[in-house]
Amino acid sequence: MLTQVQAPTNLATPLLEARGLVKQFGDLRANDNVNIAIYPGEVHAILGENGAGKSTLMKMLYGFYQPTAGQIFLNGQPMIINSPQDGRRLGIGMVFQNFTLIPALTVIENVALFLPDLRAVFSQKEIEQRIKEASAKYDLRVDPRATVGELSMGEQQKVEILKIILAGAKVLIFDEPTSVLAPHEVGGLFQVFNKLRADGYAILFITHKMPEVMAVADRITVLRRGRVVETMPVAGATETELVTMLLGSAPPEAARITQFKDTTGQTPLLIFDRITVPDEQTKIGLKEVSFQVFPGEIVGVAGVSGNGQQTLIEAALGLRPHTAGTIHLMGENVANWPVEKKLQAGLGCIPEDPLLMGAIPGMRVYENMILGEQHQYADQGGLSMNWKRVRDKATQFLNSTFISSAPRLEVMVETLSGGNLQRVIIAREVGRQPKLLIAYYVARGLDISNAEAARRLLLKHREQGMGILLISEDLDELFALSDRLLVMHHGHIVGTFRPQETTAHDVGILMTGGTITHA
Amino acid sequence: MTTSFIEGVLTGSIQSSTSVLYAALGEVVVERAGVINLGVEGTMLMGAVTGFMVTAQTGSALLGVVAGGLAAGVFNLILAYLVVTRKANQLASGLALMFFGLGLSALIGKPYVGQLVHGLDALPIPFLADLPVIGRILFNHDILIYLMVPLAALVWWVLFRTKWGLSLRAVGENKVVAFAAGLKPELLQYQAVFIGGVLAGLGGAHLSLAFAQSWSEGMTSGRGFIAVALVIFAAWHPFRAVAAALLFGGALALQLQLQARGANISPFLLDMIPYLLTLGVLLFVQKGRKRAMPEGLKAVFEGTN
């Protein structure tokens, strides 16, 4: 049923409207009957967890995807947006998390590149003038002559905005705009939103951060599992209401599967003591992070991805140096240890991106199974590899991990599906029975039954004394498995709990940068 | 250090650097578009032999120069086809092009070996050419030499002040963004490679029609490779390429003059300077140079293209 959405003001015609939008990918319905309308002079937030369908919706609005069903209206007229170029021409501008900027060129040049009316011989001064005017008007202060590569992320974002404004956009869509900003730059961005809104622009921004929504949005649409839960004005809504909409009613006090373990008197497998790692351009560092992992326990790390978890792993492995603090592995200070030594000491890791970080695509499954341990299968001091032993071990690992249809040993890893690759990596890392296992997003790409199997596997090894650092965004998983729970935000540990001492709701607030205020 | 020595070095450096500079300017355009042509040597030779052949047949050196440029431009399109359309490895393709140019030019030029032609005339600028010393150094050259600096300025202007130049640089940095901006990366790369070829061909033609006024197999003697090194040294900037080419040419002229005077410094050590300088500059001025390299080229050097 196509329905009209409530108008916030007297204006009857939304600048951009979607009615009954559906996007189907095979069996997966990423967006289901989505209705949304954005009016000029409005800042509209789209809130949802990962996988809620936000970016699919955006991609349809700016022309990257074609809707499976439903219609898009521009100024009341039905439109078919065939491509992002089309969308730009129609006045829809998109600012991604990865900017479409060329770092080696100046601001003027980057803006010029996207101008629809650029002449064969163009005047840098004229474009500079246009940039300065828009800069002043909308608080997008940036030096037009600067090389984009030298600008901070916040300034680069300003250039992106200038670019789409000067290219004629009237609807501005932002995908997680604050994820690339330092905390002090966020206010500046909201200032810009306010100025743009005052001038009649329509702003749509995707986020999963509550405080932002409260701070700047006029209206909010909450998406969950591809559907619109509700669209409502922000004024008058409370955070609790919104979080409930976000996570679903009655966030489960997930049943604990295991008993709580007493770890007093044991040597921790891993100690992070006030570890600080500087931020890099795209990766948030760590700020005085301290925690311990004991044998036989699962320490969960909750947090939205991109808040320092990657750095945490890299610091533990030793791939990124820390500028302050100490790390102890199995009781020893591992300040200068090479990766090899740590692996031999009993550290294992299921990486964030299995294809990029965990496997050799051009090799076969059985060859990948010994990555990092290859010297154990080398005979005669390395002169020959005992491939029979490798195969046996690989088979053993796979059988002990998979409940069904393990991939064949000879298969090239690059042909594996995401889920199968993940299972192979799990089989390898867990099969080696490390003393300490760092696992990032264990259930990546796995269907329900395999995800459950993976979790049960972790629990089994926990019973046998393995210490596990479990990094995840999935609160259900974390609550079900963790003995203790840490919450990360912007490189800090903002909370330490036992799961039974807290609720998913509170953790959600901490994850999104808020503070717990209830008594 | 007599005036005649200095005069000899300066005049010589201008004359020897011309062909290298044209090739380098062409290569700047090509590399700014994200393509590296290790086969400039072959392209220059095609320009040299075609220019010589046309001049020998028609008697007009100017016609020869134009023909040389065009022929080299078309020749370079082979590289464009391999690298842009067939997505072949750029380094290997460039080297293959070099061998092709070496061989083909040798075949074409065989009948003309030892022949003399009326090459490019020197065009003394009235009044200025009569000035003592400076007149002989600066104002008594052929048309291609006079056009060196204006050409560099033209290349600069096109690259940095026109839509085409901006589009080209965008393609050389990031084809995906360029495509998102509505550009056609492949077409632009073809155009860049053609223009680069024309310029290299002009450089080759200068070699056979002005500098040596004759043809012999492989007469560029590595100038094509020098041009490639020059471009890196000049951080892909047309004006710095002029300075760099004069430096190279100067080293060449210097050693000739020194030899004529029986001086002791080995010319080979002098010849090394530009390469060592390039290495040093690449190492120590890292920030500037690394940033100056078009991103598209970085993929070539990482072995992924």
Place this chain on the structure above:
Amino acid sequence: MLNGNSLAQIGKQQFSGLLRYMAMLALALLVFALVLLIFGKNPAQAYADIFSSTIGSAYGLSEVLVKVIPLVLCALAVLLPARIGLVNVGGEGQLYMGALLATWGALAVGDSLPAVIGIPLMIILGFVGGGLWAAIPAFLRAKGWLNETISTLLLNYVAVLWVNFFVFGPFKDPESANFPQSVLFADSVRLPFIGSSRVHFGLVLGLIALVVLYFVLKKTRWGYEMRAIGGNPEAARRHGLPITRYILVTMFIAGGLAGLAGMGEVMAIQGRLRPGFSPGYGYMGFLISWLALHNPLGVVVMSFLIAIIALGGDTLQITQGMPFSSVNVLMSLILFIVLGKFFNNMSFGWPKWEAK
């Protein structure tokens, strides 16, 4: 069995691959024949001449082998680093430096040493000379300061100039006033020939290198580790593989192999150091390794092919009055055809390389 496919399937794959190569070669020969016709030469006669002067006679075959030696060594110098994703275009320079260091040694010892010491000394010096020259770009790469493609390329010119410097200067034979060259080396340091041909001991070195590399890459733990690094340096790094060590070692050995090629040319064929003694073996080695997809067996085949073509050039110069360089046309035609077809699934798909 290593492969999931049956033997029949493997055989079929290899055969169709071979068929493809033959087709490409045939196409190149056809185009070259056309080129010859355009220039007024007789292609049939030309090909017959090439055949008889190369593989058509025992002497021809031995001359082909003479060229195969430096080609194989220089190709291996590209192949080994390529396994871990490095691009070594510096074979030419490493070749010259190997020749230079060996020359220095030969001049220093004169004829004072017995051959049984002199020759191994030359081999060591040749290897070390080329190896050290390759170690420079390797170090710069390992530190993340400079990409090895550029540095090896630039160092090629510097190496040639160094050799010129010495040949025109300190190493110059005072008795050969008109052309610069070193004195003739003593017999005790010259590589022995095999039989009455000019095929020299370098062939043995090349074969040893080939067999050792093949074995190491295919069978050993180091071969596995190199494949891992070349396949995905990031994953390799995260699993503790010592990437820096491999960069330094493979480049040193690679440079050493090219250095052996240079030493062989100078100590066996030339008998003295002359400027510009290499007709571009280093660059040809790069192309050979590329054509062979960095496969040791393919390198042997391709080296023979290129050697035949190069030798054919000498022949055509005499019999058909064509400039030697014209065979470059044939060689590059083969290259164009191969390069134009090989992309994506045929290549290794080298991933991005992180310097650290």
